[in-house]
Amino acid sequence: MDTGRLSLGRVSSKKTAGHKVAEVPEEESDSDDALLATALPRVNGVAPLVDSEEDGFGEEDEDSNDEWEIDSLFEDTLEEMGDEHLFEGEPNACTLEEAGAFRQQLRTIGPEEFCKRTVEAGTISAKKLLTAFGLRPPPFLEGSPDDAYYGLLSLAISRELSKRIKLPQYNTVDDAVELIKKSNNIIVLTGAGISTSLGIPDFRSKDIGLYSKLEHLGLNDPQEVFDIEIFRQDPNIFFSIARDILPSTDRFTPTHAFIYLLQQKGKLLTNYSQNIDNIESVAGILPEKLVQCHGSFATASCVECKYQVPGETIFPDIKAGTIPRCDRCIANLRALRAPAAMKRKRSQNGHDKRKRRFDSDADDSSEEDYDIPAAGVMKPDITFFGEALPDKFSERLTNHDKNLVDLVIVIGTSLKVAPVSEVVPYLPAHIPQMYISRTPVSHVNFDVDMLGDCDVVVAELCRRAGWDLNHEMVPKNQKVDIRLQEGFTSRHIFTVKQ
Numbered sequence: 001m002d003t004g005r006l007s008l009g010r011v012s013s014k015k016t017a018g019h020k021v022a023e024v025p026e027e028e029s030d031s032d033d034a035l036l037a038t039a040l041p042r043v044n045g046v047a048p049l050v051d052s053e054e055d056g057f058g059e060e061d062e063d064s065n066d067e068w069e070i071d072s073l074f075e076d077t078l079e080e081m082g083d084e085h086l087f088e089g090e091p092n093a094c095t096l097e098e099a100g101a102f103r104q105q106l107r108t109i110g111p112e113e114f115c116k117r118t119v120e121a122g123t124i125s126a127k128k129l130l131t132a133f134g135l136r137p138p139p140f141l142e143g144s145p146d147d148a149y150y151g152l153l154s155l156a157i158s159r160e161l162s163k164r165i166k167l168p169q170y171n172t173v174d175d176a177v178e179l180i181k182k183s184n185n186i187i188v189l190t191g192a193g194i195s196t197s198l199g200i201p202d203f204r205s206k207d208i209g210l211y212s213k214l215e216h217l218g219l220n221d222p223q224e225v226f227d228i229e230i231f232r233q234d235p236n237i238f239f240s241i242a243r244d245i246l247p248s249t250d251r252f253t254p255t256h257a258f259i260y261l262l263q264q265k266g267k268l269l270t271n272y273s274q275n276i277d278n279i280e281s282v283a284g285i286l287p288e289k290l291v292q293c294h295g296s297f298a299t300a301s302c303v304e305c306k307y308q309v310p311g312e313t314i315f316p317d318i319k320a321g322t323i324p325r326c327d328r329c330i331a332n333l334r335a336l337r338a339p340a341a342m343k344r345k346r347s348q349n350g351h352d353k354r355k356r357r358f359d360s361d362a363d364d365s366s367e368e369d370y371d372i373p374a375a376g377v378m379k380p381d382i383t384f385f386g387e388a389l390p391d392k393f394s395e396r397l398t399n400h401d402k403n404l405v406d407l408v409i410v411i412g413t414s415l416k417v418a419p420v421s422e423v424v425p426y427l428p429a430h431i432p433q434m435y436i437s438r439t440p441v442s443h444v445n446f447d448v449d450m451l452g453d454c455d456v457v458v459a460e461l462c463r464r465a466g467w468d469l470n471h472e473m474v475p476k477n478q479k480v481d482i483r484l485q486e487g488f489t490s491r492h493i494f495t496v497k498q
């Protein structure tokens with residue numbers, strides 16, 4: 001089993017290899033089709049693919065690298081246009097109705113025949129057909145002959161075919177409530193959206209918060225803050241911003257409370273969280289039901305000797321913006337420092353005494369003049385780019401959850417970051433899946449979409465289920481307005497009634 005190098009979700013796919021969840025049989029190949037010949041290394045059933053924020057993953061071996069990089073070039077050009085835009089009747093785009101018909105046709109007759117009847121027959125341009133699959137024709141191809149769009153169309157088609165098909169029997173909010181009430185092994189996938197109501201920044205977002213603070217650090221890519229190689233070279237970069245992502249430790253959101261409630265009712269199979277704030281633990285989610293896919297601040301480890309301590313141990317250093325050092329390394333180094341060796345070293349250095357590199361035992365002033373080897377830096381056990389993902393993730397998913405799960409609830413994540421993005425396509429397609437977040441996604445077909453503030457959505461679901469979600473951030477007698485988004489049968493918009 002390969003280990004993923006990818007974690008906190010990077011934008012540049014070049015440096016990531018990604019994490020493969022499990023062996024998945026090769027999908028029937030249509031790659032001999034002329035149009036599809038430009039083809040897609042990752043039409044293997046694993047990949048939900050793709051947009052400009054998407055991570056690379058699912059690489060099979062070294063040989064696929066070239067293809068994979070070409071593919072990712074395409075991916076970088078992709079701009080999702082959500083189905084809601086289709087409905088708004090953009091010029092030169094398919095209507096939502098047309099898009100639905102094309103998607104249906106593709107599944108019914110297969111990609112080869114589909115291409116024959118559409119682009120090859122000249123009934124629609126490849127450029128316009130792209131929009132039926134939720135992709136906006138990229139500006140750099142504007143004015144090109146239509147066959148310039150074939151590569152992208154091929155990508156769009158394979159992406160569409162790799163999508164799970166929505167289950168037609170679940171559509172309404174009450175369907176969602178019934179599913180939650182009757183299910184006993186629920187997988188909850190969570191992301192940054194469930195913590196933002198506590199003011200914890202979504203550090204993956206380029207637009208807000210953290211990354212704007214990073215420009216002064218002179219990084220090429222702000223995500224380099226979370227690159228393990230860069231951390232090893234200069235931990236200052238990470239520790240200069242670490243205080244900004246250090247979680248508050250005593251509060252949790254109504255959404256965390258909802259997941260805890262599922263656990264209390266014996267319904268929670270596993271909470272896979274992309275968050276590193278460890279608030280799930282604060283809310284009472286049991287360690288055995290929690291997989292923090294990108295690690296967390298709950299513990300910290302020495303990068304040299306792997307000595308692990310509770311995360312709080314290094315919080316004072318993080319808050320002070322200083323680099324925490326490993327106590328065990330320091331103790332070992334002190335023990336090794338025989339007087340003779342020190343004397344020799346001192347005379348070697350002579351008048352050219354270098355300044356001590358580290359200040360972690362600066363209180364020990366009698367030894368201040370000695371140049372000691374480095375004590376390891378303590379790094380929070382959040383998974384950096386270049387580090388393996390926690391083993392627990394694929395282990396639990398493949399050996400435990402896959403055969404037990406009876407409902408999937410995705411909350412507060414756009415599911416674009418591996419490994420969580422791979423959970424949904426990996427699970428059996430007949431297991432109902434619902435989505436709770438502010439903005440819809442178009443690369444996954446959920447059975448019920450519930451859009452809005454996730455704290456509001458879960459509170460309303462609990463109210464309808466007759467459950468008591470007692471949380472100080474949920475006003476008593478909160479009235480929630482739910483409307484069906486026009487043109488959709490299962491997309492509901494939740495707002496608090498004023």
Ligand SMILES: [Zn+2]
Pocket residue numbers: 302303304305306307326327328329330375376
């Ligand atoms: Zn150490």
